[in-house]
Amino acid sequence: MIDKKLEDAINEQIVYELYSSNTYLSVASFMEEQGLKVLNAHFLKQSEEERDHAMKFIGYLQEVNGAVRIGAIPEPPQSFKSVEDAVAKSLKQEEEVTRRINNLMSMAHDQKDYATASFLKWFVDEQVEEQASMNDLLLMVRHAGPHLLLVEDRLLKQGVKLATPGEAGA
Numbered sequence: 636m637i638d639k640k641l642e643d644a645i646n647e648q649i650v651y652e653l654y655s656s657n658t659y660l661s662v663a664s665f666m667e668e669q670g671l672k673v674l675n676a677h678f679l680k681q682s683e684e685e686r687d688h689a690m691k692f693i694g695y696l697q698e699v700n701g702a703v704r705i706g707a708i709p710e711p712p713q714s715f716k717s718v719e720d721a722v723a724k725s726l727k728q729e730e731e732v733t734r735r736i737n738n739l740m741s742m743a744h745d746q747k748d749y750a751t752a753s754f755l756k757w758f759v760d761e762q763v764e765e766q767a768s769m770n771d772l773l774l775m776v777r778h779a780g781p782h783l784l785l786v787e788d789r790l791l792k793q794g795v796k797l798a799t800p801g802e803a804g805a
């Protein structure tokens with residue numbers, strides 16, 4: 636049985652992952668409005684990944700007989716000044732996710748809940764990757780200046796696949 640405080644904190648994290656997923660939907664839509672179809676596809680994929688993270692936490696709580704409680708998801712950012720602003724906000728969000736994962740890990744250690752710590756290890760590693768790739772994207776956008784199609788070309792070379800919302804395997 637998982638400790639109640641840790642259970643509450645994981646339920647909060649589920650909401651934050653869903654919020655992150657919605658933020659990336661918002662960013663993806665902004666990219667689409669700018670005619671940046673590859674960046675649109677890239678952020679749609681990020682959105683799906685965040686939803687998968689929420690599902691992983693839900694699955695874990697169920698496995699340890701915790702109660703899943705889906706709270707209200709705050710409204711994601713709605714407007715961005717520029718592509719750079721949208722990517723910078725995305726990086727800030729990843730940094731916040733990392734901070735929250737680290738807090739969960741500290742709680743698990745405090746409780747000597749090694750099963751939860753082991754489960755969280757995947758997220759610790761994932762956040763290193765997420766922050767690094769969002770930081771790379773921000774640097775790329777800054778280097779490209781107004782030539783954002785260069786960023787799109789680079790993303791295509793890195794394997795981003797064009798897709799429309801709702802299409803499977805995006």
Ligand code: MG
Nearest residue numbers: 652685688732
């Ligand atoms: Mg996540």
